[in-house]
Amino acid sequence: MADPHRGLDAQGYIAREGSLGRVRDPFRPVVAAARDRLLDVFGARLSSAYLYGSVARGTARPGRSDLDLLLVLRAAPTDADRADARTLDAALDKEFPQVDGVSTLVYDRGRLLSAAETYDMGWFVACLCTPLLGEDLAEDLPRYRPTSRLARETNGDLAARLPRWRERIARAATDDERRALDRLVARGLVRTAFTLVMPRWNGWTSDLTEMAEVFARYYPRWAPQVRAAAVAGHTPGGDPATLHLYTEELGPWLAAEYARVHGTKPA
The missing domain is CATH 1.20.120 (Four Helix Bundle (Hemerythrin (Met), subunit A))
Known part of the structure; x- marks a missing residue:
């Protein structure tokens, strides 16, 4: 039996570390706003969106912690897509004082599921990211051990x-x-x-x-x-x-x- 305090499941694989259920009350409004605005801004271009970091793990501190998001598009992101993400980050940061900065990573679905990213960003999605919107790419990724x-x-x-x-x-x-x-x-x-x-x-x-x-x-x-x-x-x-x-x-x-x-x- 794996030690649960070492972040592994019973089979010795790295367990997904966050969940929406762990988001503390002060951060729920900003997470909800981020979810709604991502849909408004990116619409049909959006494949998935994830929350990661201390907010997803339930360890964030109001006024001290930032909000971290991963946006997955159906096609390769453009400069305009990245500019839209930065604009959204700035607006959320300004509106919600409980977060000290908002940062959104922007990738496309094909890259995250590519062989080159399987043990880097693929692992990041499967183990460190909490699904917020759309499909969960973890279903198409392997399970990971600390190798x-x-x-x-x-x-x-x-x-x-x-x-x-x-x-x-x-x-x-x-x-x-x-x-x-x-x-x-x-x-x-x-x-x-x-x-x-x-x-x-x-x-x-x-x-x-x-x-x-x-x-x-x-x-x-x-x-x-x-x-x-x-x-x-x-x-x-x-x-x-x-x-x-x-x-x-x-x-x-x-x-x-x-x-x-x-x-x-x-x-």
Whole structure:
């Protein structure tokens, strides 16, 4: 019997982590508004829509947590589709103070069900996303275990992400921009650190603090840096020295160790 506290079902597969039933009362109005407006804006172009993140898991904090949505279109998204999603995000963020930002990912059905995405965005849909509208693509996807293949396909591209993060950090001109990057990069590093050890731990969690603690069992030398990144994932400070540590110390070590243990994700 699998340990239910490690995010697995009785057969050892990663259990879907969220549900609409877990959405806390303060967030129900914004979720309902998002559902209605997605239909209004995208109409027949829409195949599916999902909720993910802390709101779907029931751990969101009013005024502190953001709302995360995944929109699945029937055809490849256009620039106009992405602009419509950004406009909707901004309107929801402005209208509902219980969320601190709204972010919508836009994909098409064919890409999410493609072989190239099966162990990346396909896994994301099947395990981390809660159905909000339309068909559930999880019905056409496999079940997933916490394997080295899953680790490689989800986070084996850290070496490729580091140069992009460096460029964005170099361009950041305000404290708000640096705080946003601190949150983004910190979360990416903690999730990569966790999936590095995920197959050995044999489980799944999306809780940043738990991710850092699991990682610390196997790599105590880097535990303080990853624990600090987990804190920054919730309350980023944007200190340039911290951002430098991410991209020049923790990040390069983690990318090299990841490649050694799991290999790198094909381009």
